Amino acid sequence: MSKSNEALCRMAPVVPVLVVKDAAHAAPLAQALVAGGLPALEVTLRTPAALDVIREMAKVPGGVVGAGTLLTLDDVRAAKDAGAKFGVSPGATDALLQACEDEDLPLLPGAASATEAMRLLERGYTVQKFFPAEAAGGAPALKAIGAPLPQIKFCPTGGVSMKNVNDYLSLPNTLCVGGSWVAPANLVEAGDWAGIEALAKEASQLTVA
Ligand code: 3PG
Numbered sequence: 001m002s003k004s005n006e007a008l009c010r011m012a013p014v015v016p017v018l019v020v021k022d023a024a025h026a027a028p029l030a031q032a033l034v035a036g037g038l039p040a041l042e043v044t045l046r047t048p049a050a051l052d053v054i055r056e057m058a059k060v061p062g063g064v065v066g067a068g069t070l071l072t073l074d075d076v077r078a079a080k081d082a083g084a085k086f087g088v089s090p091g092a093t094d095a096l097l098q099a100c101e102d103e104d105l106p107l108l109p110g111a112a113s114a115t116e117a118m119r120l121l122e123r124g125y126t127v128q129k130f131f132p133a134e135a136a137g138g139a140p141a142l143k144a145i146g147a148p149l150p151q152i153k154f155c156p157t158g159g160v161s162m163k164n165v166n167d168y169l170s171l172p173n174t175l176c177v178g179g180s181w182v183a184p185a186n187l188v189e190a191g192d193w194a195g196i197e198a199l200a201k202e203a204s205q206l207t208v209a
Helices: 023-035 050-057 073-082 094-104 114-122 138-147 165-169 185-190 191-204
Strands: 014-018 041-042 064-068 086-088 127-130 153-156 177-179
Touching: 014 191, 023 041, 023 050, 023 191, 041 050, 041 114, 050 064, 050 073, 073 094, 138 153, 138 165, 153 177, 165 177, 185 191
Parallel strands: 014 041, 014 177, 041 064, 064 086, 127 153
Antiparallel strands: none
């Protein structure tokens, strides 16, 4: 399997991180994000509805739906069965990496330090999620990791917003960022799809270095 999610991370500057409670929101939410120019969608496995949400979003034309917060082999199998095309994890364990490799699910694995990033690189993962981005030192930390390890590219996630996103996207080792700000819970709950499309459009027009 391919261990690189580079093509996925180059689809748009932002991968929406989605926590969806109601599967009825899945299709209109995905349509709004895709219409706004954000086709790669991460549905976190943090709600009882998450697998149904993935199933519904996988049917939306133009979208590429993945599963976030993957922790176990069961998560990997369930996500794949539901139609996830990629996986995202906050960190990486050998068991999780093995599960994704065995199940042929391209994974964006999390790393927060040079050692974690190097371990993943040894195993062939040249594209990684930098998590939790802001708490782990933010753009200055990611820039510093890039000096000795320029061959690793990242999707920083965790605490990223329109206020700091350009600090990340201007780094040569950042392909895109992940963030929940493009689909805030209050707009999802209110069914404000036009509002979400507007946030997605603003995010999709960001410049990547
Ligand atoms: C998460 O843990 O939900 C993701 O890292 C997204 O973080 P954010 O809500 O700070 O964008």
